[in-house]
Amino acid sequence: MDTIETQGISLPRLGLGTYRMQGTVCREAVESALALGYRHIDTAEMYANEDAVGAALAAAGVPRQELHVTTKVWPENLAPDAIRRAFDTSLRKLRLDFVDLYLVHWPVKGMNLPAALDTLMALKEQGRTRAIGVANFTVALLKQAVEEIKAPIACNQIEYHVMLDQSEVMRYMAARAIPLVAYCPLAQGRAASDETLIAIGRKHNAGAAQVALKWLLDQKGVAAIPKAARKESQQANLDALKLQLDDEDRKLIAALPKDRRFVNPGFAPDWD
Template sequence: MNIYFQKSFQRSFGTYPLKGDTLRQALDAAIGAGYRAFDTAQMYGNEAETGAALAACGVAREDLCITTKVHPDNYSEETFLPSVEASLKALQIDRVDVLLLHWPPVGGDVAPSLRLLQSARDRGLADTIGVSNYTARMMHVARTVVDGPLVTNQVEFHPLVDQRKLLAAASETGIPLSSYASIARGEVFKHGLFAEIGQTYGKSSAQVVLRWILQKGVPLNTMSTKPENIRTNFDIMDFMLSSIDMERIDALNATGYRIVKPGQLPWAPEWD
């Protein structure tokens, strides 16, 4: 089974942009709420703090799913594997559960970095591998380059952006999506529909949004520093949105709100 679709790992706690005491306290609250999947990245600058907190959390290593991502600046023969080894040392683990390419390379030629990613898996540095921020075209290329499964394409995914092309590509390539920016950094709360639907189920607006994502077949990454929000973001498995409510939320895809826009970062591609 794809690690991202194991029931205990469908809800992952993201660590961006947390550091220091704020990160440690948030991770403690997440562990207490039931999270066992955690997401970090070389780019976040918090792998060592994340590793220290997870090593001290009291949960057995085999019960955790740890994801980290390689910075695009390390997509070279000289730097890729050493950067992964440095990540493992910082995280205090001998292999990561999921290793992702954080962004496509500048210029869009994804094949060389994908081959380096596969070499990290083949050398035992990662149990599974995947990508992040890939377009549908890149997903199709990746499927032809990599020998073996890619467990995810982690992308911006929430009700305010239309990701039907990526969902179709996921079906066509066998590379499932997973989400970041799952509540669009709070932008969803400007839309009263979520609170209205939430009243029907006795759930918050955020819980409705997160349940919608899960029912799209997309595992979640969420982040909060507030213990109550951390708990409620995790507590979304005891209800199911009706098909009518799913369609009402689907209509908000037309909003076209996207956090990461083309050109905003040097690696951001032209989105589908």
């Protein structure tokens, strides 16, 4: 598995997203992914599945140094004391001594970003998380985090797929060697039924979702965390890594509309 080096950690390019998976379904999905060779597992306080992820990690017996585990703090817990409490709870549920990456899950209006990131930096200095980062940050918020607060941001996890242009934020991140971790990389399943992607896949004896995933992973500094509960889907995502897209394929994908954002809660930042 290819990795991206960032802020002292090696981030596997393909990971398993676990949003909306809970209990036995989540535990079995993580166990299955680890058995197939996945080493990057993404969870969050808000997903209410860290205990299931922790049970799967414990059962799988993969050496800790081979694993990359990301979790995130929810906006209501962005005050320093609340972050520390939330982090302690996450670590306990995950049955880990440390996580590899701890993220601010969403920025919210009125948050004290310097205080929040200072708290994350303290957790990093204590060795409780190997790296820190953010999710759903715009260029303006990244500038504040990186240039004003001088936080060692290891990634920005954002919605990114063949139907959504993220070139502006990607330009800023690339200039500062900040990786992009793409969530909803298959456009919440819509990529699988796109006629253009189906046609490209047919040419390569692959599925449309595999085409969409490989298009992302072919980009420098981009990782992806597709959610996949079934072993067959997890394997298909792994197999996408073998796909070789050509310039004609990329031109066809570039011509697809890129204005479809599927994750846009009321508290989301102003994306423009």
